[in-house]
Amino acid sequence: MLSLTLQIVLNGLTTGLVYVLMALGFTLIFGIMRVVNFAHGELYMIGAFALTVLSGSLHWPYLPAILCSVVLVGLLGALLERVLFSRVIGNEFNCMILALGVSICLQSIALIVFGPDEVGAPRPVTGVVHLGPAVIPADRLFVGAAAILLLVAFYLFLNKTRLGLMMRAVAQDPEMAALHGVRPNLIHTAAFAVGSLLAGAAGALMAPIYTVAPYMGELPMMKAFIVVVLGGLGSLPGAVVGGLMLGIVESAFATMLGSTVAALVAFAVVVATIAVRPEGLMGRRA
Amino acid sequence: MTGFLELSGLSKRFRGLRAVDDVSCRMDEGELFGIIGPNGAGKTTLFNLITGTLRPTSGEVIFRGDRITGLKPDAVARRGIVRTFQATTIFRDASVLDNVRRAYLLRAMYQPGQLGGYREKLRSAETEAGEVLELLELHRMSGQNARELPYGSQKLLGVAMALATRPRVLLMDEPAAGLNPNETRALGGLFQRLRSRGINIVLVEHDMRLVMSVCDRILVLNYGRPIALGRPDEIRADPQVIEAYLGGADEIA
Amino acid sequence: MTLRIVVMVAIAAMAIGWPFLLENRYITHIGVLIAISITTSVSLNMMLRIGQLSVAQAAFMGLGAYTSTLLVMRLGVPFLLAFPASGLLVAAIAAAIGPIFLRVKGVYFVLLTFAFGEGIVLMFQEWVSLFGGNNGIHGIPKASLFGTSMVSLRSYYFFALGLAGVTLFTSIVIFRSAIGTVLDSLNENEALSQSLGVNPLSYRVAVFAVAGFFTGLAGSIYAHYTGFLSPDAFSFWSFVDMLVINVIGGIGSPFGPVIGAILLVPLPELLRDVRQYQMLTYGLLLLTAVLFLPSGIVGGLRELQRRWRAR
Numbered sequence: 115m116l117s118l119t120l121q122i123v124l125n126g127l128t129t130g131l132v133y134v135l136m137a138l139g140f141t142l143i144f145g146i147m148r149v150v151n152f153a154h155g156e157l158y159m160i161g162a163f164a165l166t167v168l169s170g171s172l173h174w175p176y177l178p179a180i181l182c183s184v185v186l187v188g189l190l191g192a193l194l195e196r197v198l199f200s201r202v203i204g205n206e207f208n209c210m211i212l213a214l215g216v217s218i219c220l221q222s223i224a225l226i227v228f229g230p231d232e233v234g235a236p237r238p239v240t241g242v243v244h245l246g247p248a249v250i251p252a253d254r255l256f257v258g259a260a261a262i263l264l265l266v267a268f269y270l271f272l273n274k275t276r277l278g279l280m281m282r283a284v285a286q287d288p289e290m291a292a293l294h295g296v297r298p299n300l301i302h303t304a305a306f307a308v309g310s311l312l313a314g315a316a317g318a319l320m321a322p323i324y325t326v327a328p329y330m331g332e333l334p335m336m337k338a339f340i341v342v343v344l345g346g347l348g349s350l351p352g353a354v355v356g357g358l359m360l361g362i363v364e365s366a367f368a369t370m371l372g373s374t375v376a377a378l379v380a381f382a383v384v385v386a387t388i389a390v391r392p393e394g395l396m397g398r399r400a
Numbered sequence: 401m402t403g404f405l406e407l408s409g410l411s412k413r414f415r416g417l418r419a420v421d422d423v424s425c426r427m428d429e430g431e432l433f434g435i436i437g438p439n440g441a442g443k444t445t446l447f448n449l450i451t452g453t454l455r456p457t458s459g460e461v462i463f464r465g466d467r468i469t470g471l472k473p474d475a476v477a478r479r480g481i482v483r484t485f486q487a488t489t490i491f492r493d494a495s496v497l498d499n500v501r502r503a504y505l506l507r508a509m510y511q512p513g514q515l516g517g518y519r520e521k522l523r524s525a526e527t528e529a530g531e532v533l534e535l536l537e538l539h540r541m542s543g544q545n546a547r548e549l550p551y552g553s554q555k556l557l558g559v560a561m562a563l564a565t566r567p568r569v570l571l572m573d574e575p576a577a578g579l580n581p582n583e584t585r586a587l588g589g590l591f592q593r594l595r596s597r598g599i600n601i602v603l604v605e606h607d608m609r610l611v612m613s614v615c616d617r618i619l620v621l622n623y624g625r626p627i628a629l630g631r632p633d634e635i636r637a638d639p640q641v642i643e644a645y646l647g648g649a650d651e652i653a
Numbered sequence: 654m655t656l657r658i659v660v661m662v663a664i665a666a667m668a669i670g671w672p673f674l675l676e677n678r679y680i681t682h683i684g685v686l687i688a689i690s691i692t693t694s695v696s697l698n699m700m701l702r703i704g705q706l707s708v709a710q711a712a713f714m715g716l717g718a719y720t721s722t723l724l725v726m727r728l729g730v731p732f733l734l735a736f737p738a739s740g741l742l743v744a745a746i747a748a749a750i751g752p753i754f755l756r757v758k759g760v761y762f763v764l765l766t767f768a769f770g771e772g773i774v775l776m777f778q779e780w781v782s783l784f785g786g787n788n789g790i791h792g793i794p795k796a797s798l799f800g801t802s803m804v805s806l807r808s809y810y811f812f813a814l815g816l817a818g819v820t821l822f823t824s825i826v827i828f829r830s831a832i833g834t835v836l837d838s839l840n841e842n843e844a845l846s847q848s849l850g851v852n853p854l855s856y857r858v859a860v861f862a863v864a865g866f867f868t869g870l871a872g873s874i875y876a877h878y879t880g881f882l883s884p885d886a887f888s889f890w891s892f893v894d895m896l897v898i899n900v901i902g903g904i905g906s907p908f909g910p911v912i913g914a915i916l917l918v919p920l921p922e923l924l925r926d927v928r929q930y931q932m933l934t935y936g937l938l939l940l941t942a943v944l945f946l947p948s949g950i951v952g953g954l955r956e957l958q959r960r961w962r963a964r
Binding site for chain 3: 451453472473474475477478482483485489490491492493502503505506507508509510521561562564565
C-alpha cells in the first residue's frame with residue numbers, strides 16, 4: 115500500500131511538473147497581457163519538434179539541442195507578440211481570436227512541414243531508478259529534475275532581476291506600474307517570450323518520452339487550462355500548486371479508476387470552480 | 401406602525417471591518433431624507449445594501465411592509481426603489497432621448513398589461529421620455545449624443561433615466577458631486593418638483609448646504625455607525641456630529 | 654431601403670434556385686452544408702451579440718445530433734417528433750446550465766463552456782454502449798416526413814434552408830424588438846440596466862436557450878443527412894469553424910455569419926485533399942480578419958457605404 119502510494123505520488127509529481135511549466139507560461143501571459151493563449155499547446159509542440167530535429171535528425175548532443183530548442187521557442191514568442199498580439203492588446207475578444215488563429219496556423223504549418231506521422235526523439239538517459247520501493251523510469255526522473263531546475267531559474271528571474279520584478283508589478287497592477295514608468299510594450303514582449311519559452315521547454319523535455327506530432331500540443335494545453343482555472347487565472351503560485359495537484363490526482367485516479375473518469379472529474383471540478391469561485395482556488399478576490 | 405421604508409439593524413462587514421454597523425431608521429412617505437457623514441462613513445455601502453447591490457451581513461430592509469432584504473438590484477428596482485450613481489452612469493453612445501426611452505422600455509418589459517406591440521411601447525416611451533426630459537430641463541439637448549453632454553447634464557440624465565422607470569423612491573448617490581454652484585442650486589429646485597409629484601427621495605450627499613436646505617430629516621453616519629438622526633437644525637447643533645466633522649466644522653455652518 | 658429589399662429578394666431567389674442551377678448533386682450537397690452552417694453560426698452569433706463567446710455550441714450540435722439519432726434508431730420515434738425533441742432537449746440543457754454559466758463573463762465564460770464542451774465530447778467517446786464511442790454510429794436512417802422518407806438531396810436542401818431561414822428570422826426579430834434593446838443595454842452597461850429593473854441573468858439564459866434550440870435542430874438534420882455520427886465532428890474545432898464564419902462575416906449583424914458561411918463552407922470541399930492547407934487558410938483568414946477587418950465583411954461593407962454617403 116505504501117509503495118503504491120509512493121509510486122502514485124512520484125508518477126504524479128513528474129507529470130505535474132510538466133503541467134506546472136505549461137501552466138506558468140499560460141498564466142503569466144494572461145496575467146500580464148489578458149490574452150488567453152490558445153496557441154500555448156502549439157508552442158509546446160514546436161519545442162518538441164525543434165528538439166527532435168536538432169538531436170534526432172541533425173545528431174546534435176542533447177544539451178545544446180535542448181538549450182537551442184528552448185531559446186528558439188522563446189524567440190518565436192517574442193516575434194508573435196511584436197508582430198501580432200501587440201496590435202490587438204486590450205481587446206480581450208480579439209486577443210482570443212488572434213491566439214486561435216495563431217494556434218491553427220502553427221499546427222497546420224507543422225503538418226505541412228513534418229507530415230501527420232508520429233516521430234520520436236532520442237532519449238538522453240535510459241533505464242530505471244529505484245527510489246525505495248518505487249520504480250521510476252530514469253528519463254522521467256530526468257524530466258522532473260530539469261523542470262525543477264527551470265522553475266528555480268524562473269523564480270530567481272521574477273524575484274531577483276529588474277525585468278522580472280517589473281513583470282510582477284505589471285501583473286499585479288498595470289496602472290500603478292505604468293505610473294512608475296514601467297514600459298508596458300517591453301514587458302508584454304518579455305512576458306510572451308518567457309511564457310513561450312516555458313512551454314517550449316516542456317515540449318522539448320517531453321519529446322523523448324512521448325511521440326512527437328503536430329497535434330500533440332492539444333492535450334498539454336488542456337491540462338494547462340485546467341490547472342490555471344483551478345489555481346486562479348494570472349496567479350503564479352496557483353499554477354505551481356494546481357499543476358502538482360492535478361498531476362498527483364490524475365495519477366491516483368488513473369491508477370484506481372481509469373483515465374476517462376480522471377478527465378471527467380477534472381472537467382467537473384473546473385466547471386464547479388469557475389461557477390463558485392471564478393478567481394480560482396488560490397486566487398485573490400478582486 | 402411601520403414606516404414607508406424601514407431599515408432595522410442593518411449591518412455589513414467586510415473581512416471584519418464594519419462598513420455599516422447596526423443602522424435602524426424609518427423614512428416616512430413624502431419625506432426628503434438625507435444621509436451624511438465624513439468620507440468612508442459607509443454612506444454608499446448603506447445605499448448598496450438598500451438597493452440589493454450588496455447583501456447585508458445582518459438586519460432587514462422593509463419597504464411598505466414587505467421584507468426586501470437580499471433581493472437582487474433589478475428586483476428592488478421593479479418594486480419602485482431606483483437609484484442613481486455617483487459617477488455618471490448612462491448609455492454613452494446613445495442620444496439623450498434614446499437614453500431615457502431605453503430606461504422606460506427596460507422597465508416596461510416587466511409591467512403587466514403592457515404586452516402591446518413594440519411600436520406601441522416605443523410611442524409611449526417617446527411621450528414619457530419627452531416629459532421627463534422637460535422636467536429636468538434637458539429637452540433642448542434631447543438629440544445630442546449623451547457622451548457629448550457637459551458633466552452636470554450627464555448626471556441629470558442619470559436622474560432622468562431613473563425617473564423614467566416611475567420610481568416610488570429615488571435613492572440619489574451624491575447628485576451634486578462635480579456640479580458647479582448654479583447646477584447645484586438648480587438641483588434644489590428639482591427636488592421640490594419631484595416631491596410635488598409624490599416621489600420620495602433619499603439623498604446621500606457631501607454638499608452640506610444643499611442637504612441642510614432641502615432635507616426634512618437627516619441621518620448622520622460615522623465609521624458605519626449612526627450617530628444622529630433628526631431635523632437639520634437638530635443635526636447642526638448636535639455635539640457628536642460637530643466632533644465627527646472636526647476640522648470640517650465650517651462645512652456644517 | 655429599397656436596394657436592401659432587392660438584394661434580399663435576389664439572395665432568396667438564388668437560395669431557392671440553387672439546387673436547380675446546375676442540376677449537380679455536388680453543388681446541392683454543398684448547399685445543404687452551407688444551410689446547416691448558417692443555422693449553427695447564426696446561433697453562435699446570438700451569443701456573441703450578448704457579449705458571450707460560447708464554446709459549448711459545438712457540443713450543443715452534437716447533443717442534438719445524438720438525441721435525434723438515438724430516438725429514431727433505438728426507440729423508433731418518428732423523425733417528425735425526434736427533430737423538435739432534439740432542439741428542445743438542448744434548449745432545456747442550456748436553460749439548466751445557463752443560470753450557473755452565465756453568471757461569469759468574458760474569458761471565464763469561454764473557459765467554462767470550453768470545459769463543458771470537452772466533457773460532452775468525452776462522454777460521446779467513452780460511453781460506448783449508448784453513443785458508439787469513437788467508431789461512431791453508422792446507418793442512421795434518412796429523415797422521413799409524414800411516412801415518406803427524404804431520399805432526394807433536394808428535399809434535404811430545402812429542409813435545411815428552411816431551418817436556416819427561421820433561425821436568421823428569429824435572430825433578426827429578437828434583436829430588433831424591445832428584447833434586443835434590453836440585450837444591447839445589458840451589454841453596454843450592466844449595472845445601469847440592472848438598476849433600472851432588468852434581470853440580466855434571465856435575458857441571457859433565454860438567448861442561450863434559443864441559440865441552443867436552433868443548434869440542436871441543426872445537429873438533428875446533420876445526423877440524418879450524413880447518416881453517420883462520430884464524436885470528433887463536435888469537438889472544439891467544429892466550434893472554431895462556427896467562430897471563423899462569424900469573424901470573417903462580421904459578428905455585429907446576423908447577416909455576418911450568413912455571408913461567412915456562404916464563403917467559407919465550400920472552402921474545405923475545394924481543398925479537400927490537402928487538409929493542412931485548408932487549416933492554414935482558416936488560420937490566416939482569422940489573423941487577417943482580426944488585424945485588418947475587425948468587424949468582418951459586413952462591417953467593412955457598412956464602412957464603405959458610410960464613406961460613399963459622406964462623399
